Amino acid sequence: MTGQEIVFVPLGVVAVGAALLVVTTKQMVHAALWLVVTLGALAGMYLVLTAEFVAWVQVLIYVGAVVVLLLFGIMLTRAPIGRSADLDSGNRWIALAVAVATAALLVTVVVQGFRTAYVPLKPGGGSAEAMGAGVFRTWVLPFEVLSVLLLAALIGAIVLSRSDIGPGPDPGSDTGPGSGGGSRRKGDG
Amino acid sequence: MIALASLTVLSPFIAAVVGMLLGLRLSRLLETRGVPGHRVLRNGPAVIAVVASALATLFALIVAVTLWLDPGPREGTLTLIPTGTLPIAVGLQVDGLAAVVGLMVCCVALAVQVYSIAYLAEDPRYSSYAAFVSLFTSAMLLVVFAGDLLLLYVGWEVMGVCSYFLIGHHWEDRANSRAAVKAFLVTRTGDVGFLFGIFVLGVGAGTFQIDEVLRRVGDLPDTTVLAATLLLLAGVAGKSAQFPLHTWLPDAMAGPTPISALIHAATMVAAGIYVVARLYPAFLAAPTALAVLGVMAAISMLGAALAALAQSDLKRVLAYSTISQLAYMAAGLAVGTRSGAVFHLLTHGAFKALLFLAAGCVIYVTGSNLLRDYGGLREAMPITFWSMTIGFAALVGLPPVSGFFSKDAIIEAALHAESGIPGPVATIVYLTLLVTVAVTAAYATRAWLMTFFGTARTAFTPREAPRLMSWPVGILAVPTAILGFFGLGASELRPHLGSAALSLLLAGAGGYGAYAVWRRDPALDPARVLGPVRTTFERGFHVDDVYDRVVVAPVRALARAVVGVDDRVIDRAVESSAGVTRAFGGLLRRPQNGNPQTYLTGLLAGMAVIVLAVVIFV
């Protein structure tokens, strides 16, 4: 076992353990925080795998942005703070069976397929320079398309969450009975 | 000649159609025009029917006279209907037999039509009644004149339908419609055999034309002829009300009395005998069939006469006497005297029509069908009395009225049977004929005495029936009286001293027996001396009960079982298949619960299975 592996395995264990806690914890906020641990451990693994730029992007976007968004979501949906017993649906045993089957299948296939695959890690392969050259030279078209996608997602999210956009309600019916017409568009997040 | 015969057949048929369609309109037209005279003249359907019947009678008379002056069969074919195998010839055939029977049919039909005008004056459905009587007449004439077996069968079946409608004319009473259904079903039972008999005969002979068939009978295998004739006999027994298919006839009394006269004298029951006479060469070629006919006739003859002895209903007495008299004809055919049988058919047509129409007069006056309600009608109804006396005399076979001659011809022929039937059968037929003469005399005397003599047993106004009713009766008395003398022209129909004396002696004994019993107490029914067997006789030897047990009850049970199977097995299977489908659908619906998580679970599980299969097997 090489030194890289010695670093990698604990990170992997942490990532998997934290991920298990994400899907089993009884508190929603804790789930978000365990998710941070998993993503952080993943960032560490990217570092070990010499993909340093990806690792920083991972920390920036995932840990910085996505988890914060999730926490916002938790708050806005008035999720229970503290332990709650009903975070799992009645489906959990079947889900467990499916998940175990998937895991067994994937691990078996991966082990059979890559038993002898070995990679010598050389630093610099995933540096910001290399990535920048790749993105803005070779992959510039997908990059631009992706920016359009982001714009679309942005507009979509705004349209979805704002209540005063879209087909305007009938003024007569809206001012009349009150709660009947207004309940669909109450709150604006 | 053939054109005249066709006109004879067609004029009542056209009258039936026209009367049904326009009869009531004609009534209204005559009413508004204010046609003078009796109101009968303003009864549209009756006018149409009577005119058509009179025309048919005229045509039949011309046919008969022509044929008498220039004998010899004539035939004509209108068209051939190709069927792929044997063509059906739409054609008529006229010979002496057809001409006289056709004339008899027309005369009786005319008398019945005239009589019905008064008898059913108040009937609301007179137009359909008159139309069906016309159609009935037409169908019988078709049977008589048909030159092709299948054409004959058409007339035969139309008669069955008409009898159904006419017997059930007063269908408001449930018993009447039941009697109609019974008549239809029983005759239909025989008709199945008849149809197959026609097929066997026609296919065997290679043609359905009657004269051709009869010409080729000699070349046919014996078994074919035997099978055909036996099958035909089933139809004959059904239509002519012979044992064991006779039970519909007494019940058919539910119909109006003129219909009884028509059915019993001229049309329905005569058809069976006529067909045997028509196809007589075929029957002669199969002595076994004739023996069966003889036995059948013997049973019907004596049984019906005994049953007539105990009936309390005048019309039923006459109905059983019809069965008995038809059995005479059948016996005559069985023992080989076709002319005697046909002779008796004619005289019977005359006197039975007379008796029924006269009985109708009695019923009209007294308002009852039952013998025990009558009595002392002799003075009040002279025409009816004398006519009926002649009729009963003919029925018994007293000289010099017609029945004596025809009956004597049959008895004489039975003594030395020449048709080739086995000797014992001939002997049985002969003895039964003689015994039946005595019994006939007894029941005729009983009915006669109870109706016209003694004192009235219930309250009614004794008077003569309307002229429209009594006159046809009186007119029918003339042929009843003198028809027998026509037989003197043929040597085989002349009375023989020995058998005449013997039958007269027996008839006298029977008649005197009834008279002696009646004289002891004219107020009572002479049938009381029969004692315990009276009920048996009255119920017609319980044949109906036996049929009820053997046929009706099992059929009903089968029908109930079928209904039960339909209810409990088929319906339940259908219903439970719906239930199974619903349950299965419910089972399938369970996963379709709207929860996307379960959908996704199923999706991923299925994917895992597929991947597993790929990993393992590829």
Added chain:
Amino acid sequence: MHILYPLVVAALLFSIGVYGVLARRNAILVLMSVELMLNSVNLNLVTFDVWLRDRLHGGQVLTLFTIVIAAAEIGLGLAIVLLVFRNRESIDVDRLRALAESDAEPPADSVVERQGPAGQGDQVAVSSRRAPQ
């Protein structure tokens, strides 16, 4: 380094994500599980990129793109979840049964839809005041 380590970790993470998606009721927790699955794919991408020594760094660039798409996805997903929450007062996935046949439990849903909780009253008033703009 043996390539099996990152691959097995990725497979386990993916399976855990599957379990989370299938077993969690709360839609936000489901989204978190989806993130886990996405990340396992990212790990695979990076691993194979390194293993194959891709000169164009396709794997790592694609990982970057995936991260961006995941960010967009989480934004849209949360917007949808919030909309659902506003309409139904619940983001429990197994209670959103509008896909089922109508006779399953339509009254429960429609009742929830009609009657907001008491605390929403003033917001209703605000929105109806704002609506005619």
